[in-house]
Amino acid sequence: MQKLLLTIDKISTFVGQAFSWLIVGLTFLIAYEVYARYAMDAPHPWAFDIMLQMYGTLFMMAGAYTLSKNGMVRGDVLYGFFPQRVQAALDLTLYILFFLPGVTALCWAGYYYAGDSWRITEHSSITADGPPLYHFKTIIPIAGAFILVQGFVEIYRCILCLKDGKWPSRIQDVEEVDVEKLKATVHVTDEDIAKLDEYVTHTKGGNK
Numbered sequence: 633m634q635k636l637l638l639t640i641d642k643i644s645t646f647v648g649q650a651f652s653w654l655i656v657g658l659t660f661l662i663a664y665e666v667y668a669r670y671a672m673d674a675p676h677p678w679a680f681d682i683m684l685q686m687y688g689t690l691f692m693m694a695g696a697y698t699l700s701k702n703g704m705v706r707g708d709v710l711y712g713f714f715p716q717r718v719q720a721a722l723d724l725t726l727y728i729l730f731f732l733p734g735v736t737a738l739c740w741a742g743y744y745y746a747g748d749s750w751r752i753t754e755h756s757s758i759t760a761d762g763p764p765l766y767h768f769k770t771i772i773p774i775a776g777a778f779i780l781v782q783g784f785v786e787i788y789r790c791i792l793c794l795k796d797g798k799w800p801s802r803i804q805d806v807e808e809v810d811v812e813k814l815k816a817t818v819h820v821t822d823e824d825i826a827k828l829d830e831y832v833t834h835t836k837g838g839n840k
Contacts (some may be wrong), residue, residue: 633788634800640785641700641803647778648697654690658683663693668696677759685768692775702802720793727787742772 669675696819698704711719746752749766756762792800 637785637788637800638803640781644696644778644782645701645803648694648700651690654686658686658690661686677761678763681756681758681763685763685765688768689771692771693778696778699779699782699786700802707777716793716798720799724787724790724794727781727783727790731783732780735776735783739773739776739780742769742776746770746773751756 662677665676665679665683711722714722746766746769749769754765754769756765789800789802
């Protein structure tokens with residue numbers, strides 16, 4: 633079962649990382665539109681719509697990835713002090729009461745929402761002759777489905793934690809820099825850093 637959980641984690645990670653490339657496209661599009669607007673005096677009326685769609689797609693498709701990395705926003709002021717079994721019980725309760733009904737409703741409503749958009753070949757009304765929206769709205773139920781599947785994985789992790797008393801492993805990804813681990817890796821101590829700071833300060837003082 634643990635292998636299945638990690639496999640779904642890998643899928644969520646792959647999807648999130650694949651759609652993260654939209655950041656690069658969005659950056660280039662914004663830069664190009666700023667140049668076209670102010671340097672060439674030739675703005676594109678569709679640019680703002682496409683930017684919204686790219687950002688919205690990125691935001692929605694990153695949901696399962698974030699959940700798989702346990703990166704969702706949480707009030708950790710008290711949660712972090714709880715024993716792991718208490719954390720699991722609290723998480724399991726919230727998943728059942730709020731997550732499952734909410735994400736299921738998202739998938740259900742998003743399916744019909746996207747279907748209506750395809751039926752009328754909906755286009756953006758923000759600007760005249762706006763780009764189509766139906767493909768963008770299709771992302772809603774797709775993203776919801778990925779989040780729902782990952783949610784079942786997290787629910788099972790809660791059950792395992794209640795049983796074993798510790799959280800099961802999950803796939804690690806990009807992390808913030810751990811300064812202490814970095815110092816241990818390069819074999820640098822606080823005393824070495826202090827000596828380097830003293831040397832730099834002394835050198836600058838001598839140059840003056």
